[in-house]
Amino acid sequence: MSSSNLVEKGKETAAFAAVDKHVEDGMILGIGSGSTIVYAVTRLAERVRKEGLKIVCIPTSFQAQQLIVTNNLTLGSLDTTPELDCAIDGADEVDDKLTLIKGGGGCQTQEKIVASCARKLVIVADSTKNSTSLGQQYKKIPVEVIPLAYNPILQRITQQFGGTAELRMGKMKAGPIVSDNGNFIVDWFFPTGIEDWKTVNERIKMMPGVVETGLFVDMAQIAYFGGPDGSLSVKLAS
Numbered sequence: 001m002s003s004s005n006l007v008e009k010g011k012e013t014a015a016f017a018a019v020d021k022h023v024e025d026g027m028i029l030g031i032g033s034g035s036t037i038v039y040a041v042t043r044l045a046e047r048v049r050k051e052g053l054k055i056v057c058i059p060t061s062f063q064a065q066q067l068i069v070t071n072n073l074t075l076g077s078l079d080t081t082p083e084l085d086c087a088i089d090g091a092d093e094v095d096d097k098l099t100l101i102k103g104g105g106g107c108q109t110q111e112k113i114v115a116s117c118a119r120k121l122v123i124v125a126d127s128t129k130n131s132t133s134l135g136q137q138y139k140k141i142p143v144e145v146i147p148l149a150y151n152p153i154l155q156r157i158t159q160q161f162g163g164t165a166e167l168r169m170g171k172m173k174a175g176p177i178v179s180d181n182g183n184f185i186v187d188w189f190f191p192t193g194i195e196d197w198k199t200v201n202e203r204i205k206m207m208p209g210v211v212e213t214g215l216f217v218d219m220a221q222i223a224y225f226g227g228p229d230g231s232l233s234v235k236l237a238s
């Protein structure tokens with residue numbers, strides 16, 4: 001199997017395990033974004049079909065909404081159901097305290113809102129995302145910003161914390177990428193040695209024009225990681 005197929009196998013293993021262990025009939029379920037969540041929705045749709053489960057799905061992005069609809073799942077919204085039983089989502093990196101970096105796909109704002117409404121946030125990822133501390137695998141924190149403020153925010157983040165920061169540019173699109181909320185994404189390539197991610201998150205959030213960061217501190221309860229050999233490992237919030 002090629003190395004990318006092995007990574008896909010890991011994503012599928014983690015996603016299937018999370019859906020099998022955490023989804024029950026009657027749930028209001030948050031559906032995350034990214035490539036791993038595609039496997040979770042595939043499994044969810046299979047269980048809904050075979051077991052006749054009644055599940056209302058709350059999307060965290062345009063992608064998630066499309067996944068829900070194309071898999072014939074029931075689409076809900078925070079307007080009608082602001083309290084969720086569970087949210088399942090991917091992550092770009094997970095440390096030993098279950099602090100997450102998210103936003104590789106630029107969806108962290110809606111992902112964080114939905115996760116904050118859920119009694120439980122379950123993370124699914126291939127094993128390359130499993131780290132002891134942030135920065136071992138993934139080197140940047142995505143920050144969604146109001147377009148007017150992107151340049152001052154680039155400067156403030158690097159002045160206060162070091163590293164470098166850049167505006168995320170589109171591929172096959174001229175200019176910056178635009179988030180589902182009509183904003184820009186700044187990627188902060190953080191320096192090594194940061195430990196207090198809660199404070200970093202709070203300080204970045206206080207910068208005028210910042211909409212949301214991709215740092216998820218004290219939000220996830222459990223993370224499933226799938227290995228290239230079909231193995232599964234689980235990490236719990238301490």
Ligand SMILES: O=C(CO)[C@H](O)[C@H](O)COP(=O)(O)O
Pocket residue numbers: 032033034035036037089090091092101102103104105106107108111
């Ligand atoms: O935060 C996200 C999107 O904003 C994704 O969950 C994260 O980037 C992981 O994606 P993938 O499952 O493709 O590795």
